[in-house]
Amino acid sequence: MPRLEEHCWSCSCSASVKTQELSSARWVVCKTAEMMSIITSVLSHAYGSLHSLQSANLIRRGLVLFIVGVVLALVLNLLQIQRNVTLFPEEVLDTLFSSAWWIPLCCGTAAAVVGLLYPCLDQHLGEPHKFKREWASVMRCIAVFVGINHASAKLDFANNVQLSLTLAALSLGLWWTFDRSRSGFGLGLTTAFLATLIAQLLVYNGIYQYTSPDFLYVRSWLPCIFFSGGVTVGNIGRQLAIGSTEKPHND
Secondary structure, three states: OHHHHHHHHHHHHHHHHHHHHHHHHHHHHHHHHHHHHHHHHHHHHHHHHHHHHHHHHHHHHHHHHHHHHHHHHHHHHHHHHHOOOEEOOHHHHHOHHHOOOHHHHHHHHHHHHHHHHHHHHHHHHOOOOOOOOOHHHHHHHHHHHHHHHHHHHHOOOOOHHHHHHHHHHHHHHHHHHHOOOHHHHHHHHHHHHHHHHHHHHHHHOOOOEEOOOOEOOEOOOHHHHHHHHHHHHHHHHHHHHHHHHHHHHHO
16 A cells, blocks of 8 residues: 555646646747747847838938039030020920930939949848948049030040040040949940930930930930939939938948
8 A cells, every 4th residue: 555655646747747848848849939029129120110210211322423413414404405406395494404304303203223233232232332431532523524525525536436436535535533343334335225225216306416426316425414313323322322321320
């Protein structure tokens, strides 16, 4: 009998121990699940805050680039009209800066797209652009671009080929002086090709016209202007991207 009692007592003790171990394991699992839920909530909140901050920076940079594109379009297009390089219908000449309303909007939108693409492409290629990354260099780049556009309207050459070659050399010089990146050169060429194609379609449909066209309804030096403009806007976009990433670090 004593042996039977000892056996029953040991069985009850082992069952009690197993029950305690099972409840402890359940408690650990519940607490682990709670901790994982808290960590997941914190991480998702942090990701949402970071995503909203990045979206706000993207919108802010796009707005600045849009305004820059609108201002440059108004000023540079006025230069072209005054020198009779581009011709618009008479009713357009009475509007703001003697420019069609859609030109500043289109140029502003294009500037925002190109300016945002430059830093994105740099990041995608894993080649952060660090050549002359300061606002003084960007302002000099803008001044050179305005000078190239001014030269296209003011300089008189014996033929358009000489003017086109001169502007092509100046545009490549602008890229080499202020950019020197493969992504900048590639996006500049893409911008020049697409913008020239759109200009040709607009002239073909009678929206406006160029005096003395020598390259499929437009002037042969027009791609040079678009190339240098793409490089200039790209430099502005890169500098804005650097500024937006440095602000949180400095705080």
